[in-house]
Amino acid sequence: MKAADCDILIIPGWAGSDEDHWQSRWEAKLSTAQRVEQDDWHKPHLKAWTERLLTAATGKSRPQVLVAHSIGCIVVANAAQQLASATAAPGHIAGAWLVAPPSERAVRAIPGVDPAFTPFPRQPLPFPxxxxxxxxxxxxxxxEAKALAEAWDARFLDAGEAGHINTSSGHGPWPDGTLRFATFLRDLK
Known part of the structure; x- marks a missing residue:
């Protein structure tokens, strides 16, 4: 699959992704990318964020690929079963690319975060x-990230010394991520 063959849903984490963040760059560069917007990027509420993702994913006519960062990964994990049942073919969820999931401790430390975010779901996700x-x-x-990948039946990729893989860690442009994402897309059906 190529990026032009699917709808790409960008799911940022806490505070959204600024214009230099790799997610924002991918959104601007990929014509089929769409950001899942939230009412309040600084006070994550699990039900509201999950509903926004479900709304964005429902009714699509092409395969969809989810691209999440940080707490956005946890939103995907919480919505996974509903996404699988709400998005029948051809608008099915073809796969999820989850970058830098946080630890439960880190999520609990976010000011104003909904306590429903923890504990994280630990069942396999129903898509690659x-x-x-x-x-x-x-x-x-x-x-901990490896343990989440194992629980979610996901493939794990080590990004090396890349921090939180965000603007603060120098990942506005993320060429290695772009190449790996292209490989991931190529292998999807």
């Missing part, structure tokens, strides 16, 4: 999934 994590992510030890 990749979890990308850095060895030095300040918001999630890599062993």
């Amino acid at each position: 999934t990749v979890v990308v994590s850095a060895s030095d992510d300040p918001y999630c030890p890599q062993e």
Whole structure:
């Protein structure tokens, strides 16, 4: 599959993704990308954020690929079963690209976060999934990210020393991520 063959839903984490963030760059560059907007990027509410994702994913006529960052990964994991049943073919969820999931401890430390975000879902996701994590992510030890990938039946990709894979860690442009994402898309059906 190519990016032009699917709808790409961008699911940012806490505070959204600023204009230099790799998610914003992908959204601007990929004509089929659409951001899942939230009413309040600074006070994540699980039900509201999940409903926004479900609304954005419902009624599409082409396969969809979810691209989430940080707490957005947890939104995808919480919505996964509903997404699978609400998006029948041809608008099915073809896959999920989950980057830098946070730890439960990090999520609980976000001011104003809905406590319903934790504990994280631990059941396999019903679509092909990749979890990308850095060895030095300040918001999630890599062993915890690997455990999430295993619980979600996802393939794990080590991003090396890349921090939280966001603008603060120097990942406006993320060429390695772009190449790996293209490979992920190519392997989707």
